[in-house]
Amino acid sequence: MRRIISVLLENEPGALSRVVGLFSQRNYNIETLTVAPTEDETLSRLTVTTTGSDRVIEQITKQLNKLVEVVKLVDLTEGPHIERELMLIKLKATGSQRAEIKRTVDIFRGQIVDVTSSVYTVQLAGASDKLDGFVQAIGTSGVLEVVRSGVSGIARGEKVLSL
Amino acid sequence: MELLSGADMLIRSLKDQGVEYIYGYPGGAALHIYDALFRQDEVKHILVRHEQAAVHMADGYARATGLPGTVLVTSGPGATNTITGIATAFMDSIPMVVLCGQVASTLIGEDAFQETDMMGVSRPVVKHNLSVRHPSEIPEIIRKAYYIASTGRPGPVVVDIPKDMTAPNERFEYAYPKKIKLRSYSPAIRGHAGQIKKAVDMMLAARRPIIYAGGGVILGKASGQLTELVRKLGYPVTNTLMGIGCYPASDKQHLGWLGMHGTYEANMAMHHSDLILAVGARFDDRVTNATEKFCPGARIIHIDIDPASISKTIDADVPIVGPVDAVLKEMLALVKDSKEKPDAEALASWWKQIDEWRAFHGMRYETSPDVIKPQEVIEMLHRLTNGDAFVTSDVGQHQMFAAQYYKFDKPNRWINSGGLGTMGFGLPAAMGIKLTHPDDEVLCITGEGSIQMNIQELSTCNQYELPVKIINLNNQSLGMVRQWQDMNYESRHSHSYMESLPDFIKLAEAYGHVGVRIDKKEDLEPKLKEVLAMKDKLVFVDIQVDRFEHVYPMQVARGCMKDMWLSKTERV
Ligand SMILES: Cc1ncc(C[n+]2csc(CCOP(=O)(O)OP(=O)(O)O)c2C)c(N)n1
Ligand SMILES: [Mg+2]
Numbered sequence: 001m002r003r004i005i006s007v008l009l010e011n012e013p014g015a016l017s018r019v020v021g022l023f024s025q026r027n028y029n030i031e032t033l034t035v036a037p038t039e040d041e042t043l044s045r046l047t048v049t050t051t052g053s054d055r056v057i058e059q060i061t062k063q064l065n066k067l068v069e070v071v072k073l074v075d076l077t078e079g080p081h082i083e084r085e086l087m088l089i090k091l092k093a094t095g096s097q098r099a100e101i102k103r104t105v106d107i108f109r110g111q112i113v114d115v116t117s118s119v120y121t122v123q124l125a126g127a128s129d130k131l132d133g134f135v136q137a138i139g140t141s142g143v144l145e146v147v148r149s150g151v152s153g154i155a156r157g158e159k160v161l162s163l
Numbered sequence: 164m165e166l167l168s169g170a171d172m173l174i175r176s177l178k179d180q181g182v183e184y185i186y187g188y189p190g191g192a193a194l195h196i197y198d199a200l201f202r203q204d205e206v207k208h209i210l211v212r213h214e215q216a217a218v219h220m221a222d223g224y225a226r227a228t229g230l231p232g233t234v235l236v237t238s239g240p241g242a243t244n245t246i247t248g249i250a251t252a253f254m255d256s257i258p259m260v261v262l263c264g265q266v267a268s269t270l271i272g273e274d275a276f277q278e279t280d281m282m283g284v285s286r287p288v289v290k291h292n293l294s295v296r297h298p299s300e301i302p303e304i305i306r307k308a309y310y311i312a313s314t315g316r317p318g319p320v321v322v323d324i325p326k327d328m329t330a331p332n333e334r335f336e337y338a339y340p341k342k343i344k345l346r347s348y349s350p351a352i353r354g355h356a357g358q359i360k361k362a363v364d365m366m367l368a369a370r371r372p373i374i375y376a377g378g379g380v381i382l383g384k385a386s387g388q389l390t391e392l393v394r395k396l397g398y399p400v401t402n403t404l405m406g407i408g409c410y411p412a413s414d415k416q417h418l419g420w421l422g423m424h425g426t427y428e429a430n431m432a433m434h435h436s437d438l439i440l441a442v443g444a445r446f447d448d449r450v451t452n453a454t455e456k457f458c459p460g461a462r463i464i465h466i467d468i469d470p471a472s473i474s475k476t477i478d479a480d481v482p483i484v485g486p487v488d489a490v491l492k493e494m495l496a497l498v499k500d501s502k503e504k505p506d507a508e509a510l511a512s513w514w515k516q517i518d519e520w521r522a523f524h525g526m527r528y529e530t531s532p533d534v535i536k537p538q539e540v541i542e543m544l545h546r547l548t549n550g551d552a553f554v555t556s557d558v559g560q561h562q563m564f565a566a567q568y569y570k571f572d573k574p575n576r577w578i579n580s581g582g583l584g585t586m587g588f589g590l591p592a593a594m595g596i597k598l599t600h601p602d603d604e605v606l607c608i609t610g611e612g613s614i615q616m617n618i619q620e621l622s623t624c625n626q627y628e629l630p631v632k633i634i635n636l637n638n639q640s641l642g643m644v645r646q647w648q649d650m651n652y653e654s655r656h657s658h659s660y661m662e663s664l665p666d667f668i669k670l671a672e673a674y675g676h677v678g679v680r681i682d683k684k685e686d687l688e689p690k691l692k693e694v695l696a697m698k699d700k701l702v703f704v705d706i707q708v709d710r711f712e713h714v715y716p717m718q719v720a721r722g723c724m725k726d727m728w729l730s731k732t733e734r735v
Contacts (some may be wrong), residue, residue, distance in 0.1 A: 014294070017283070061472065063471050068290075068347060
């Protein structure tokens, strides 16, 4: 099953490589990975999406917790949560394609953030499957370049991941 | 406050940490540190002949004393030479701090002379590593390193020290931190009371219980609690290769050790049990055999300080995360207070069954009128040293024979590389022990293959007068490899023979030691007695043993615990 694991990590050099190293060393797979400092500059927040059996996921969270620089972590998929990913996508946009793309972007609540005579650059945020849906709707033949941020997530309601 | 240079702070921190010995080898990036060492005499340094040996020495010391070992090496090749030693300690959870020189911080990343990214290279085989970014951080980093290495599930910690951090001309205020607290690291200090209660209820209701103890009992200094609990319950106990000595081997309730080369009775009892209490053991593949066939009728209670060891390969029914000594103590109190008692009748018939298994095999082996059997050498050594020696070993058949036939009644006496299986471990480990236990007998049981992996340390033994006894069970082959080739490759002995062996007697003598060769069975006892009587000498005993012997029992690959070969021809 797909999981979103969110980690508070000491914001220190080498800490990220330990997390990444752990995944390859123990043969766990990483689908997406995002990391950035938090409002407390001594901490980074790292979000990783992965898949595996319950036993593997249990091992992943335990092994992550064992890393000395991991302060706290939560498997967001265990409860209600919000998941967002940002996509910037460059599309071939000429002639009648331009109106068509605009319509699709509106349906998906994206924005065209840059325009040339033949190219639209679109920004779209949402759950990963929504981004997949957009690419599918556009059709891969029109896609020039895609960049995705990887998933960020947060629990719904009062629950917070903090010190 | 005192003002000290980074190098002086480092050595002072070691002293304030209580470090008595460090094992190491100098080089460019570590020279400021070596100069600081020279200018004091409280922290003693042992100069090895290869950095790998320094790590194994520190490791042997740590295994025998329970205290963290300390290593000091230079950058680049000095640091990379420690990796096998660090990986060995990591696999067996041995507390240790490895201090590595590094090129100056201004040069890092420029492929400077003797630059290796030791933080990166060591990362997969350390509990943690730390890099010094300012000299004033040194006392705190050292404190942190020892704290992390020796608490929770112990392990090696590497400290990377760029040369400019130890420069003599810059001085800083020195104070060694008394306490350390890390917000991201807090090992459990006791087990969950509810889980412990549940476990005790299950234990008292079991009909065919067995206690399976591992190296964690030794590391957690819990042999006393384990022994008391086992005796109180009257249950059978087995242990892993790493757990040898955690419960007295000569005791009636002890079934010997389990797993690939474990005893028939231990493996049979595990397979047929209805309850396993696993204490500080990690259900390693050398124990479980095929996990899907593992002990089908058993419910499992698993105590471990490391949550990641629980339900990793075998699911636990009752997981208990905590230090084994504290958890066992609570269990014992509950057992004593409980109105429930173990079912005497069920237990009696369980013991009857176990005694039958015991009688069936009993670790028998065939003797010969003229050829020396490796097993009889070990049995004789056990007798001649009253079972009281520290025994280190290398890796191979000799290791298994030593573990099987030397009966250890105390913890911390059997010293081997169980997890990584590192040939070359035995001699330096023995040296680390002898240095701090000069009055104890220290035997290194080795093979002609393994001993040659760190043979250069005979020179270190000469320099520091370390009279260990090296028992070379010389079968003129990489015996364990050959055994597998006999069993799985129709005896095609691809590169498992040892041609052109050195004359070990002359070799020992060249390094200033005594060499003794034993090739006749009738000489074995008198010569071993002579050897053991030479208290102040390192003696290299080269014993020509049966070249064709195999280690049994041996579990059948991919079978369950009870599928074993008991000799070359008997399979159960
Ligand atoms: C460094 C290292 N290389 C290779 C091996 C694989 N190996 C395991 S046992 C063994 C043979 C050891 O021969 P010897 O020391 O003579 O012991 P014997 O089995 O003959 O008693 C080998 C090569 C190992 N364990 N360690
Ligand atoms: Mg050999």
